[in-house]
Amino acid sequence: MNNVVFWNPPEAVLASMREDARAGDVDAMYVLGVLLTRDPPDLEGARFWLTQAAKAGDPEAMTSLAALLTDRVDPPSLAGARFWLTEAANAGNAEAQFSLGYLLASRLDPPELGDARFWYTRAAQVGDPHSQFNLAHLLLNQLDPPDVDAARTWYTKAANLRHINAMTSLGSLLLNRLDPPDVAAARSWFTRAADAGDAEAMVRLGVLLSDRLDPPDVAAARSWFTRAADAGHPRAARNLRVLRWKHRG
Incomplete structure (x- = not known):
């Protein structure tokens, strides 16, 4: 989502995007879904179009849909978010790997630390400093007993990337x-x-x-x-x- 320029388009542009989305344009589905999360939000519409883009295989739509399901829907749909993050993470999307690790370690009760560690590690290994930091935190503060040496390694990698x-x-x-x-x-x-x-x-x-x-x-x-x-x-x-x-x- 952060790699795309968004704006507040007039209704005529939104209508045109809806036509493109209905015709199967995945980019239009994704951008329209994100735009509908903004003020004033249309969360039902956003969820619909992000779901369509996610079903078409767009990993950014999957991660955006998961964020909507965890943070904007009441009650949150953690199961739905986990499904879509897993799809995107298995496709190699580092943002999804990080978000899935966070969901597993910090949003589930009880947390699933083994799986969280796996996904944080996948993203950390490709150089994502946020995953490196969260992985180190998990190793030091959530594991029993803590793995101090591994935590030190990952904190150091993230720190060297200016985290x-x-x-x-x-x-x-x-x-x-x-x-x-x-x-x-x-x-x-x-x-x-x-x-x-x-x-x-x-x-x-x-x-x-x-x-x-x-x-x-x-x-x-x-x-x-x-x-x-x-x-x-x-x-x-x-x-x-x-x-x-x-x-x-």
Whole structure:
């Protein structure tokens, strides 16, 4: 969907697209379906045309239809979304593989972590940083026991592709899940994410500088807490006050 230019066409254009869609034009079915999800939405019409395009084998229509079924329909149709995402994922669509992994890991109760891991891995292996990040999160936080080494590998791959949350999460793994911790590497990744504007990384970097260094770098910690507070991070202002109390005088 993100690779296509969309706009708000006049009704005459929509009518022409409907004629093309009724004549079997799959592109018209898909674009019309997406346009009908926009304000004011016609979700019934969107579902109809996306379904027609999906049945014709369009993987982008399959993923868009799945998104509609999970996020726009009340109640959500997770079974329907899973069906279409599986169709698109089996066709090699990395976006569908990522979305299917997310549905299996985060939307089902109970989650199906084995299948989620499989689909995240498929997309991660072709270089999708979002799948790499989610796969690392699953390995570290959803598996029992966690696979810390594999999580580190995938966080690193995503971080090297400039995935900001992966940088922050990798820093936390290096600092809190290794024995002994790799404080220098954690500081480096927190700094990269903080420099990119991630307020959570700023806070974690401030904590590292104030609590995990010997001696602490109070001035640098204060600077990062201040920047995070200015960015609206909910814990930064309190951390800044605690830092001042700890090092008063």
